[in-house]
Amino acid sequence: MFFEYGDKEIEYLKKRDKKLGEVIDRIGHIYRPVDTDLFSSVIHHIIGQQISTKAQETVWRRLCDRVGSVNAEAVCSVESDELQGFGMTYRKAGYIKDFAERVRNGETDLNRISELSDDEVVKELSSIKGIGVWTAEMIMIFSMHRPDIVSFGDLAIIRGMRMLYRHKIIDRKRFERYRKRYSPYGTVASLYLWAVAGGAIPEIAKCVPKKKKEDRK
Known part of the structure; x- marks a missing residue:
């Protein structure tokens, strides 16, 4: 898509x-290309911060090979040390685990985020560890399909x-x-x-x- x-x-x-x-x-x-699944898009963008596109795709492929469908339950089942072993920093692994836990326990409601205005989406996503304004804006483009970013x-x-x-x-x-x-x-x-x-x-x-x-x- x-x-x-x-x-x-x-x-x-x-x-x-x-x-x-x-x-x-x-x-x-x-x-x-866009990824309309907001959860996997957030994970993908956290992985890609401050590394090359090629390196990002290598790490992403290793994660996909390990869990299959990239969803909250699957990511929560992987320990931080194993995530780091895919080629990401320990800090990024921690961010990913924290985000997955927040989604799984309902603290972060991705369906609700999708209904917010652009400014509200930035504020909401920026409250998640590992996501800043720029990452939130890229997620709005490449996952949420927002037209004016x-x-x-x-x-x-x-x-x-x-x-x-x-x-x-x-x-x-x-x-x-x-x-x-x-x-x-x-x-x-x-x-x-x-x-x-x-x-x-x-x-x-x-x-x-x-x-x-x-x-x-």
């Missing part, structure tokens, strides 16, 4: 932002903005201006900003402005 969007979102963004519209036309439709804490999105609009820096004020411009389809804009940051359009990648020394402080 991929993040779903279509002509409505594309036409809106193209009308609102000419430069982004040109990128959309150049790149075409972006297919980004643009993360200020995502370095690739900020880089994509710098490259696309030729800015040396993207501060909070400038970021908010773009985020509001993309709304209510910020998530689709995020997909294209990630693509730009990844070099999808070579001539844009070659022209990214360099930060001044004082900007890097």
Whole structure:
């Protein structure tokens, strides 16, 4: 399953932002996989923090091979030492065990979280050990399919903005201006900003402005 969007979102963004519209036309439709199971998505994102995508998938595959279906009961049945043996840190293993226990005993109600507003979801997920604002925002995109998420804490999105609009820096004020411009389809804009940051359009990648020394402080 991929993040779903279509002509409505594309036409809106193209009308609102000419430069982004040109990128959309150049790149075409972006297919980004999503995991609609909120529990497994949280586990997957905790595993992936501060490691490469390849390493994340290796650890995830080992966990899946061990438990089969990644659910609260299955994860609770695995000891922290064994989780660590899959290639994650002991701290991450602790976060995963804590989250699974909270879901199993009803302290964290994933069905209720799914019904909350974006801001409320961030607040609720951020109360879970091992999940910060950025991770909560990624979960909202890649599991909850929320349509209007643009993360200020995502370095690739900020880089994509710098490259696309030729800015040396993207501060909070400038970021908010773009985020509001993309709304209510910020998530689709995020997909294209990630693509730009990844070099999808070579001539844009070659022209990214360099930060001044004082900007890097």
